[in-house]
Amino acid sequence: MNGVVEAANKNIKKIVGKMIETYKDWHEKLPFTLYAYRTSIRTFTGATSFSLVYGLKAVLPVEVEIPSLRVLSELKLNKVEWIQSRYEQLNLIEEKRLKAIHHGQMYQK
Template structure:
């Protein structure tokens, strides 16, 4: 008998127990839906959103299978609520779901701005001026017979003109000008 067969037998024995307990509880077990048992849920609050993904989709917090077996304070409080009150509370939660999503979206945008600001603090801008000597990265997609000994940069070039967006016009040491602009990302200063 494989361990998978043992696992399947355990699931078959446990599923009716959970379903029976859920339906026996007076906390509206039938309204908990499929997600109240047998399904893995992401219950942690996402830092950038300030809410769980489950609550953003369904408008309420997820119920763990453990909470069905051993009622938590939240489940006990739900058990004391009448059917009409529970339905009204659920309806109010569903009406507020758009606001929750909007708040989560704002939290996400603020989180991105904080991350961008933190990253921008560490970035050192590379400034190239006319007359700087630079090496240009070799961007090749063909395999070279030299393997890892293949050079990564081409011979020194001189910056003829530097634009504000990071584009450069390069010339060789002999004065031959490149026909195309080169991005500042593919060059580095050459110190001889």
């Protein structure tokens, strides 16, 4: 993968290093670290890895506690409307992935 995995591991290690208080509690902070890593925008693709996999932006825990406009609008949808909305989002995922590939190619040039 041309060092992509090594670069990802290096970044995750840096994030964990900033979050831990003692070297013994790193495993407790790992889920939060991975969430932060997966929801941050990569320069190479111009998108988050979460959005490329699932086709939508991640809902942050604070958005559930203090509902954002996005969360409130989805709560007001009935089941059929929500399914239709999700289906449309999933249809756009391939377009997002192709855009990320193109962005990566341009970044390499």
